[in-house]
Amino acid sequence: MEPSSPSFRANAAAPAARADPAAQTERLTKVGQKSGQRTRGPRTRRTVDLTPATHRALDIWQREAADRLGFARVTGQEILCALIEQLLSDSKLSADVIRSIGARR
Numbered sequence: 595m596e597p598s599s600p601s602f603r604a605n606a607a608a609p610a611a612r613a614d615p616a617a618q619t620e621r622l623t624k625v626g627q628k629s630g631q632r633t634r635g636p637r638t639r640r641t642v643d644l645t646p647a648t649h650r651a652l653d654i655w656q657r658e659a660a661d662r663l664g665f666a667r668v669t670g671q672e673i674l675c676a677l678i679e680q681l682l683s684d685s686k687l688s689a690d691v692i693r694s695i696g697a698r699r
Contacts (some may be wrong), residue, residue, distance in 0.1 A: 640674070 610656055644652065652670070659668045 642674075 610633045652673075656670070656673065659673075660666065681691060
């Protein structure tokens with residue numbers, strides 16, 4: 595970069611303001627969709643760290659699921675999206691997950 599050219603940081607957008615912790619969470623009409631919002635558009639990425647044994651077990655599960663469905667493959671993205679949709683729509687599953695998290699801590 596030439597000394598006279600603007601730096602990358604100078605062109606970067608200002609960081610977003612922090613959300614008000616007292617503000618209520620917006621209700622979703624469908625999983626991942628606010629009222630009046632289309633489902634296409636910017637998405638937020640989440641990542642997960644797995645132990646090598648859990649990663650191998652998930653790979654095996656993915657291959658078996660693909661075979662059962664008649665697909666070439668089932669992606670980790672598809673699995674996580676399906677699980678999150680179920681978590682957000684099933685109160686029993688949600689309670690089970692909360693108990694599991696509490697037990698791990």
